[in-house]
Amino acid sequence: GRLVWAHWALANGNAGEVAREFVGWASLAEQDANVAYAGEVLLIAAEADAAMYRLTGESAYRERAIQHVTQLLQRGNRNGRALLTYARIHAADPSPDLDLLQRAIQDLRSLPGCVREADIEALEARVAARSGRS
Known part of the structure; x- marks a missing residue:
């Protein structure tokens, strides 16, 4: 469902839409016990925010992307x-x-x-x- 859509949207240049959709979802995933699922959500959110940072230069996207990646790395998802x-x-x-x-x-x-x-x-x-x- 949502993960498939997010991969498709990122591949087709819709990072802004993914970033907006995944803002709340990523914060929920940070507490999710399913490590693989939470890791994928956090990674998609990070990729979308990183793409938006590269496009806009807005520091809020940068900070959010770094937060998501840091969460991944802290969970051992290297x-x-x-x-x-x-x-x-x-x-x-x-x-x-x-x-x-x-x-x-x-x-x-x-x-x-x-x-x-x-x-x-x-x-x-x-x-x-x-x-x-x-």
């Missing part, structure tokens, strides 16, 4: 999508923490097959551009 979302949030910052991004890239590389190589390469290119390397 998967590639969570790490990639976390890195994308920080990469969109006006003055990103390049050391943090380098560590995130290393972590992503240590989880082969969890995220697309193109996503990691795009992140590396952004870090290189921000640090003055090409």
Whole structure:
């Protein structure tokens, strides 16, 4: 139901709609005992908020996305999508923490097959551009 719709909506550029829908749902999921379900809800909410932060630059989206990813990581859900979302949030910052991004890239590389190589390469290119390397 909702999870399938959210994946479809994110893939089709409707991050704003997902972010609005998942605001309350994510806070409920933080207390949910079903770790897999709660993790997926939090991850979708984080991905939607991160996408909205990249589009709008509004710090409220950034803070909410970081909160969701932090909840995931604290629950032991250290998967590639969570790490990639976390890195994308920080990469969109006006003055990103390049050391943090380098560590995130290393972590992503240590989880082969969890995220697309193109996503990691795009992140590396952004870090290189921000640090003055090409």
